[in-house]
Amino acid sequence: YQYIDWARWYSWNPRTNGFTFEWQEDFNRPSMPSGWTFGDWRSPLGHSQHRSQNIVFKDGYAVLALTASSMETPSPNNVPAPGQDSNIGGSTCSQAGQDCRGTGCCADASLTCYAKDAGWAACMASCTPGIHPYDPPEYQTPWSCNVVGAGGGGSSSQP
Incomplete structure (x- = not known):
């Protein structure tokens, strides 16, 4: 499992030649944050297939279940806490x-x-x-x- 406790977005500001903080998501809700979407995708080299069913939100974390397709689909009840x-x-x-x-x-x-x-x-x-x-x-x-x-x-x- 990969546990992500926050995500920050910065934009590049050419006037200051630096980054400007825009927003932060702390994953404090048991569901997908507003404005976010799920998607399925294959890694660039084709080594893995990412499924939208393999992300859950638990205890202030976005949890990515890096699992084999034969394993149980993760849920907040079967994903261990960090x-x-x-x-x-x-x-x-x-x-x-x-x-x-x-x-x-x-x-x-x-x-x-x-x-x-x-x-x-x-x-x-x-x-x-x-x-x-x-x-x-x-x-x-x-x-x-x-x-x-x-x-x-x-x-x-x-x-």
């Missing part, structure tokens, strides 16, 4: 990029759930304790790299 683990492909383990503290396992068996601190853990192939330079600057706090749950897969550079 940050919650989802049951994709029959797995009860966390997907890469999700907080795996609650499951203690990763859907991709080659990954391991490593703790950063008491508030975050992620599925990664390996983990080195300390600051990870690829974390956004506001989140550059040390990783403990303690394995959460049963572990399995991955490797740690812990001493």
Whole structure:
């Protein structure tokens, strides 16, 4: 799933040689915003087909369900809230990029759930304790790299 919490529109202003803010949509309603329309389209390289049925509005987000055509059509009742683990492909383990503290396992068996601190853990192939330079600057706090749950897969550079 892709969660979009806002969209902003800026127009180019040639007089100021810069952009001018026009509007912002915060997706605070459980339905499509006024003035927006749904559509079906194929990606430019033909790798995916986007269906209007695969977008729902939930908890202040526009949620795009990036799913196989054989999967259930999403609805606000079957789309997990942002940050919650989802049951994709029959797995009860966390997907890469999700907080795996609650499951203690990763859907991709080659990954391991490593703790950063008491508030975050992620599925990664390996983990080195300390600051990870690829974390956004506001989140550059040390990783403990303690394995959460049963572990399995991955490797740690812990001493």
